[in-house]
Amino acid sequence: MSVFIALAALAVLMLAAYRGYSVILFAPLAALGAVLLTDPSAVAPAFTGVFMEKMVGFIKLYFPVFLLGAVFGKLIELSGFSRAIVAAAIGLLGTRQAILVIVLVCALLTYGGVSLFVVVFAVYPFAAEMFRQSDIPKRLIPATIALGAFSFTMDALPGTPQIQNIIPTTFFGTNAWAAPWLGLIGSLFVLAVGMFYLQRQRHKAFKTGEGYGTELRNEPETPDDLPLPNPWLAVAPLVLVGVSNLLFTRWIPEFYGKTHSLQLAGMATPVQSEVAKLTGIWSVQAALLLGILLVLVCGYRAIRSKLAEGTKTAVGGALLASMNTASEYGFGAVIASLPGFLVLADALKSIPNPLVNEAITVTLLAGITGSASGGMSIALAAMSTTFIEAAQAAQIPLEVLHRVAAMASGGMDTLPHNGAVITLLAVTGLTHREAYKDIFGITLIKTLAVFVVIATFYATGIV
Structure with a gap:
């Protein structure tokens, strides 16, 4: 019964998200409904002590990233930089490669360390x-961005600095380059099959005469008569964000050390910061500030008349996106604390093969919590010792455990209630009904890739 309650809460939230209801409203309702059915006296403490605690903690850490990312994207749009890069790309590659171009841009940014939400x-x-310009249905944009940003460069490609590839290092004593050949094979599988799927969907839309679409929301506001800047100048802010993010990731720990104590004159007690846990966030914020400044300097003439209204729009979008995702984070924390979740996690331990066990456990918990990093953290915290012992008994390198766990976390995490999915749809002005089917197609491909990697390891022994 406890398992049914946890799964029922998940189903309610997914249904609400798919039908277009606000996740900010339904995430606490679904979570607390499950608590009510489990222990009615725990509803108020769970809301304040678990849901709100996690929600506010997420906003505290990540809202500046959402805000700066939204402002950066809006300025890129108003300045004409986006249109200049698109015109250059179409002139160079033609309209037939529009999907591939967007996938590769997303991949470069995420592999450079830029947050998925910023991308x-x-x-x-x-x-x-x-x-x-290519007359491709707008409803395919979310799936295209998901393929480039939420899949192979998030957790499969060796060396990616995304958190999903970093978490396993603390449990298995590995590094971000673990199992490089398996990671490359998984990445190529996701990219190739994902591109095949998206091009097939585009071709089906073309045959039925479906164009970009009408009655659109959140469309870019670049004036049609705006003089386009040089494409090299237009791409410079993106390059600056990626490069400076990498540099700040190295410089910040060198400057502050492992911990930093802030003591100002009006403080009764100093504020202690664990720099290692904040480096990724601080580096992205600093990189985005530099990118924003560069766009303002180079494109101010085009931006100035719409700067005030444009930044208001960006702030509104950032607030909505961050609150949606934070609500999902709170929901996942409440569900993970229920007895039904623990029963389900314990039941998964009975799967005999260590790699298959790890893959199913991680991707299932990521799906339930709606978070790749959250689901993987829960799974590895509870079962990493079991995974390691079983792998050592079967002579499986820990690097393979790392790669399987990382890739599995990015599988079923992108269910309808996932925070990144909700953010992606909100930013693009689309609904679950319009665009989620193709996001789910990429989700299935990404999930299948984990088992392709496992099969490859057992067939060849390659790591």
């Missing part, structure tokens, strides 16, 4: 322009 804000103006 959504930054790339959407380019994607909207390119899909409109």
